[in-house]
Amino acid sequence: MRRWLPSLLLSAALLALWLLLNDAIGPSDLLLGAIVAVVAPALVAPLKPRGPQLHKPLVLARLILQVGRDVVVSALEVGAGVLRAGTRRPRGAFVAVPLDLQDPHGLAALAIITAVVPGTVWCELAADRGSLLIHVFDLADEAAFIALYKQRYELPLKEIFG
Missing domain, CATH: 1.10.12 (Lyase 2-enoyl-coa Hydratase; Chain  A, domain 2)
Incomplete structure (x- = not known):
């Protein structure tokens, strides 16, 4: 059939x-x-592409909650940054984030997460999928941002799709 x-x-x-x-x-x-x-x-x-192989559904649930929290917190931070733009301009910057995640479904989820969180924009994925260019609305420390981004989003996605 x-x-x-x-x-x-x-x-x-x-x-x-x-x-x-x-x-x-x-x-x-x-x-x-x-x-x-x-x-x-x-x-x-x-x-038809093969469907994703999801592992560790509890990690997925934690990631969804983390992204929801980050959306709310980032929205407030971006709003505050816009309101105080007259006194202190936001330090917008492009950040190249090295990637360990190679799964196409995981990269798609990472793109969605990046687009949903206010203050970040997914700009470009390197042809070899080795790095990602992101624009950040207000960047204080590039190394800290990269470490936080990888720990909060890339690492759980590697566990889920790995």
Whole structure:
């Protein structure tokens, strides 16, 4: 069954879409729709990337809580930085963070985390995936930021996807 219908939901959606677009439910429409619903998912099944292998769900739960906390704290810090910009300008800077994480799903999660936390922007991933360029809104100590970023986000993601 899995060989002919690798994705049952996709096949059902294709058949429904075929019938809606044809605006008819005749025998020929059902037959052609069924052929499309079986053949299209079977042809694209090899293109589907493998799913992530998640390890250590408790580490994932802690990471989610840590990111939620960091979002709130960073939002307050960025807001305070914007309000006091007239007296002390934020020290925005680009930081190159060396990466040990190589899993594509882990890197995608790291990109999402970086984008969600206020004050950080994911700028560029090196072609060899060995380093990441991040812009930080207000940077006091580059080495401390890199150590904190790796400890809070990269290390748990390595455990989860490793």
